[in-house]
Amino acid sequence: MSKLNWQRLLFYSLPPILALCTVLLVNFKTDLSAFVISGNNAEEILLASEMQSGKLSRRYLLSIGKSKDTNNDKQELAKPFIQSLTQQLKAIEGVVDVWNPNQQSNITQTIQSLYSGYANSLYSLNAEQDLHQFFSSEGLNQRAELVKTLLLSPQGIVFKKTILQDPLLLTLNGFQSLGGQMQNIVSQGNEQYQNLVLETRMAGLDASQQTQIQSNIKSVFKTLNKTSPETYTLEMTGVPIFAVATQTLMQGDITKVSILSSLLLTVIFWLLFRSFSVMLKVFTLLIIVILSSILITQLVFSYVHGMTVAMGATLVGICIDYPIHTIVHAQAVDFSERIKVTATVWPSMVLGGVTTIIGYVALGSSGYPGFQQVAVFATSGIIISLLITRFVLPRLMTEDKTTTLKVPLIGGWSYISLHYRKWLMSCLILFIAFSSFNLDSLHWMKDMQELTPELDYLKLNDKRIRERMTSIEPGRFVMVTGESTELALQKAELVYPVLEQLKQSGAITDYFGLYPWLISEQKQKSNQALLQSYLTQENEDKWKQALNDKGLSVKKLGTLNYSAKQTLGLTQLLATPVSKLIDSRIVVGKNQTIIMIWLGQHQPEALRLAMQDIKGAQYFSQRDMLNNMTRDYTERAQLLLMIGVSVIIVLLLARYKSIVKTVQTLLPAVLAALLILIIWSFTGEAVSFLHLVGFLLVIAICVDYGIFYQENRGGDIALTYQAMAISMLTSAVAFGSLITAESTSLRILSAVVALGVILGFILCPLIIKQTNSH
Amino acid sequence: MDGCTGKMNRISIFVFSLLFISYDISADDAISVLMQRMKSDTAVKISYQENRTLELFDQPWQGSGNMYSTAAGIMLREQLQPRRLLMAINKNDLLYYDPNKNIRHQGKMEEGDPLTLQFTVFQALINADEQLLRSIYKIEFINKPKRWMMTLSSKKNDSGFSIIVSGPLSKKVDTIIIKQADGDTTEFMLEADNTVLNEQVVNTVKRLYGELIGE
Numbered sequence: 006m007s008k009l010n011w012q013r014l015l016f017y018s019l020p021p022i023l024a025l026c027t028v029l030l031v032n033f034k035t036d037l038s039a040f041v042i043s044g045n046n047a048e049e050i051l052l053a054s055e056m057q058s059g060k061l062s063r064r065y066l067l068s069i070g071k072s073k074d075t076n077n078d079k080q081e082l083a084k085p086f087i088q089s090l091t092q093q094l095k096a097i098e099g100v101v102d103v104w105n106p107n108q109q110s111n112i113t114q115t116i117q118s119l120y121s122g123y124a125n126s127l128y129s130l131n132a133e134q135d136l137h138q139f140f141s142s143e144g145l146n147q148r149a150e151l152v153k154t155l156l157l158s159p160q161g162i163v164f165k166k167t168i169l170q171d172p173l174l175l176t177l178n179g180f181q182s183l184g185g186q187m188q189n190i191v192s193q194g195n196e197q198y199q200n201l202v203l204e205t206r207m208a209g210l211d212a213s214q215q216t217q218i219q220s221n222i223k224s225v226f227k228t229l230n231k232t233s234p235e236t237y238t239l240e241m242t243g244v245p246i247f248a249v250a251t252q253t254l255m256q257g258d259i260t261k262v263s264i265l266s267s268l269l270l271t272v273i274f275w276l277l278f279r280s281f282s283v284m285l286k287v288f289t290l291l292i293i294v295i296l297s298s299i300l301i302t303q304l305v306f307s308y309v310h311g312m313t314v315a316m317g318a319t320l321v322g323i324c325i326d327y328p329i330h331t332i333v334h335a336q337a338v339d340f341s342e343r344i345k346v347t348a349t350v351w352p353s354m355v356l357g358g359v360t361t362i363i364g365y366v367a368l369g370s371s372g373y374p375g376f377q378q379v380a381v382f383a384t385s386g387i388i389i390s391l392l393i394t395r396f397v398l399p400r401l402m403t404e405d406k407t408t409t410l411k412v413p414l415i416g417g418w419s420y421i422s423l424h425y426r427k428w429l430m431s432c433l434i435l436f437i438a439f440s441s442f443n444l445d446s447l448h449w450m451k452d453m454q455e456l457t458p459e460l461d462y463l464k465l466n467d468k469r470i471r472e473r474m475t476s477i478e479p480g481r482f483v484m485v486t487g488e489s490t491e492l493a494l495q496k497a498e499l500v501y502p503v504l505e506q507l508k509q510s511g512a513i514t515d516y517f518g519l520y521p522w523l524i525s526e527q528k529q530k531s532n533q534a535l536l537q538s539y540l541t542q543e544n545e546d547k548w549k550q551a552l553n554d555k556g557l558s559v560k561k562l563g564t565l566n567y568s569a570k571q572t573l574g575l576t577q578l579l580a581t582p583v584s585k586l587i588d589s590r591i592v593v594g595k596n597q598t599i600i601m602i603w604l605g606q607h608q609p610e611a612l613r614l615a616m617q618d619i620k621g622a623q624y625f626s627q628r629d630m631l632n633n634m635t636r637d638y639t640e641r642a643q644l645l646l647m648i649g650v651s652v653i654i655v656l657l658l659a660r661y662k663s664i665v666k667t668v669q670t671l672l673p674a675v676l677a678a679l680l681i682l683i684i685w686s687f688t689g690e691a692v693s694f695l696h697l698v699g700f701l702l703v704i705a706i707c708v709d710y711g712i713f714y715q716e717n718r719g720g721d722i723a724l725t726y727q728a729m730a731i732s733m734l735t736s737a738v739a740f741g742s743l744i745t746a747e748s749t750s751l752r753i754l755s756a757v758v759a760l761g762v763i764l765g766f767i768l769c770p771l772i773i774k775q776t777n778s779h
Numbered sequence: 780m781d782g783c784t785g786k787m788n789r790i791s792i793f794v795f796s797l798l799f800i801s802y803d804i805s806a807d808d809a810i811s812v813l814m815q816r817m818k819s820d821t822a823v824k825i826s827y828q829e830n831r832t833l834e835l836f837d838q839p840w841q842g843s844g845n846m847y848s849t850a851a852g853i854m855l856r857e858q859l860q861p862r863r864l865l866m867a868i869n870k871n872d873l874l875y876y877d878p879n880k881n882i883r884h885q886g887k888m889e890e891g892d893p894l895t896l897q898f899t900v901f902q903a904l905i906n907a908d909e910q911l912l913r914s915i916y917k918i919e920f921i922n923k924p925k926r927w928m929m930t931l932s933s934k935k936n937d938s939g940f941s942i943i944v945s946g947p948l949s950k951k952v953d954t955i956i957i958k959q960a961d962g963d964t965t966e967f968m969l970e971a972d973n974t975v976l977n978e979q980v981v982n983t984v985k986r987l988y989g990e991l992i993g994e
Binding site for chain 2: 084152153156157158159161162165168169553556557558559561562
C-alpha cells in the first residue's frame, strides 16, 4: 500500500478508535457546583464540599399531600398509607433511611436514656447562675414540685426513669427551650401534608444514580397510590433533585447544540465547498480534535465535566479555521504546491492559535474549577488541529485545483470598506465616542441566581415544601469556626447568649444550634466541678425537706449522686437518633470544624452586627456567599481580560516590531468587545463574569482575523478575506448554536461570542488597510 | 411540666375507652358482646376518683374529676382535684392543658412508641376489632362470688403490666386498676352522672375542648 493510502487509512480510522477509548475510559460528571464553586477560603471550601457531597446533599424532602380530588380536606393523611410508603421506600436500592422529621419519640427516648447519664455535665451554659437559683430554698422547692408534677403527668411512667437517675432534673434544664421548639414544630405541622426525609447512600450530585432513585421513588408511590382508597400527591426537593434537573438540562443542551451545529456546519460546508471529500476531511479532523481533547482532559483531571464538553463543542468553531484557511489556499493551486502553500500560511495560523490559547489559558487561571478543564480541552484541541492541518491535511488533498465559491456579500463589503473607508471609520469613531457616555449605565450582575432562571421552578418548589416542614430559614445561619471541634464548641458557647438576647429583643424568632445536645468538654467539666461544690450536706438536707413537703419519697430521691466524670462527645452523639437532628449543624473538616446555628425569621443586619465582636463567628448567608463569589469571579475575569490582552499585545509586538501594526491587528477584536458593551449599556443587560469570559474568547478569536488579514501570507487578500469569512461563519454558527440551550450560562456565551466574531470580522478591512486587495 | 413534650399516657386513653365502652354492659357479657356494644351514639359523663400508689411518693396520691365522651369521637378528662387539668384525645391528636401554669401541649400518636400500643387497643375496641385486641392482649374474664373481672395483660412478654376492669356481679363496671411493671398502680372508681342530658354533655365538651386548645 502506498504511503498516501496508509496515511489516509490511519486518518479515517482514528475517529472510531478514539470514540471507543472515550466510551471505555472517560468518566463524565455533571454537577454544576463542581464547575463554578471553589471558595476563596477554608470555610468556603469546606462548605462548598459539604454542599456537594455532605450528608444533607444526599437527602430528599418528600411531601405527601391529598389530591385535589379528595372530598374531605380536613381529614389527616391515612397513617397506613404513609407507613407502607415508608417501608417500601426504605427497600429501594441505595436508600439508607426514611423518617418523619417531626417524629420525636426517638429523640425523647435518647434524651431519657443518654442524657440522664450526663446530667451533671450538660445542664447549663451558665452554671453559676443556674445552680445558685437551683439550690436556694425556693429553687429546691420548685425542683421538687416539678418532680411531683412530672410523675403525675401523662408522661409519668417515662419520666420516672430519668428522675431516679437525676432527682434534681438537671437534664431538663438544658432542654427547656427545646421543648418550646419541638412544640412549635408539631403545631406548625401542616395537617394537609405528611413530610418524610429520605437519605441515600450515594452523593446527591451523582446525577445518574439519583435519577434511578427518583424514578424508583415515583414508581413505588404510584403503585401504592393505585391501591389506596384515597389519592395522594408527591412532591420532592433536595440537592439530588437539582442535580438531576441540571444534568438533564445539560445533556439536552449538549445533544441539541451538537446536532444543530453539526447540521449547520454541514450545510455551510456543502454550500461553500461543494465537495463531499473536503467535508469528510474537515469533519474527520474535527472529530479527532474533539475526542483527543476529551481524552487529554480525562488524563489530566481524571474526569470530564459535561459543561466542558458543552463549551468545548464550540471549539469546533475555532479549530475549523485552520483547515479552512489551508483548504481555501491549497485548493487554489495544484497538488504539488499545496504543501508549500500550507507552509506559507502556517506561521499566521500558529500565531492565531497561540493568541487563542492565551485566551483559554487566562480562563483556566481564573480558579473556577470547570474553566481549568475548558482551558486544557481547548489548548489541546487547538494544538492537535494545527498539527494535523500542517502535516496531514495537505497530503490528503488530492483533488483537482478548484475555485472556492465566494461567500455572498463579502466581496461587496470588501469593496465598500476599501472605497469608503474614511467615511465609515468616521461614522464608527463618532458612534463609539457618543455611545461610550452611556457605558456608565452598564449594570453588573450581583445575584448568581440570575444565571439559573431555568431552575426557578425547582427553587419555588423547594421553598413551598420547606415551608410546610419548618420555620428554619434555609441558607442563612451563624457560622462558628474553630480549628477543632472542641474549639468550635467553645466559641459557639459565646454565641448562644448573644442569640438569646436577640431573641428576647425580637430580632430573631428562634435559633437552632448544638446546645443543649452538646457543649464543649471544657464547659462540661466546669459544670461537673461546680455542681459538686453545691452538693453539700446543708443543700442535701434542704432537698430532703423539699421532698418531704411535697409528699415525695426521701428514701428514693433524697440522695444526690452526681459523681459521674465522663463527658459527652460528638462521635457518641452522632451514633444516636439525635444525629438526624444535628448533622446539619456541624461540619468536621481535616483542619477545622464549622458549627452552623440555623435561624428562624430574623433581621440580618442585627445578626451581622451582633456577631462582629465574637472572634470566629459570623453571620452567613449562602446567597451572599454565592454573590461574593460572583463579585470575585467578575473582578478576576476583568483582571484576566486585561492580562490576556496584555500578553497578546506583547506577542504581537514581538512579531511585528511595530506599535501601529500591533494596534491595527488588535483593534478589530477590542472594538468588537467595546461595541457589545455599548449595546448592553442600552439594553440594560446585566453583565456577569460569564460575559467577561465571553469577551476573552471574542478577543482571542478575533485577533486571529486581525493576524490573517494583516499578514495575508497567501498574497491574495480577497482569497484571505473569503477564507476568514468561512471561519467567521463557522465560529458564529458553532457558538450561535448555544443560543438554543436551556442553560442561561450557555446562552450568554453564545450571544457574546457569536456577535463578537461577526463584528470583529466586519471591522478587519475597516481598521487594517490593505493595498493589494483584488 | 416544663420541658416535656406532652404526650398523652396511652394507658389513660385506654382507660377512657374502657369507661365509655364497657360502662353499660353487665358482667355476664362475654368479650364479643362487649365489642358489639362499642359504638356509642350518645355523649357520656362520668365522675371518677383516682388513687395512685407510686414508688416515688411517700403516700398515695388522690385526685378526682370528670370524664366525657362524645359520639364525634372526642374523649376528654377534666381533673378537678387536687388541681385543675384538662386532657383530651381527638382522632390522632393528644392535647394537654394546665390552666394554673398556662401550659399547653399537643402531640401526635406515633407508631412504634410502646405507649401507643395501649391506644391501639382503644382503636381496636372502637372499631370492634376483636381480632386485633386478642392479638395484642391476653384477656381473662372471670366471675368471682361478688364481682366480675376482666384482666388484660401483654401477650408478648411477661412485663407485669395489666389492666383490670371489674364491677359488682350483674352490675356495671365501677373500678379500673392499672398495674405498671414497676409496681406503680392507678385505681379509678367510677360513677355515671345520669342527671345530665346528652346535649348538655356535648356543650360541656365543646366548651372544655375550646379551653384546651386555647380558643
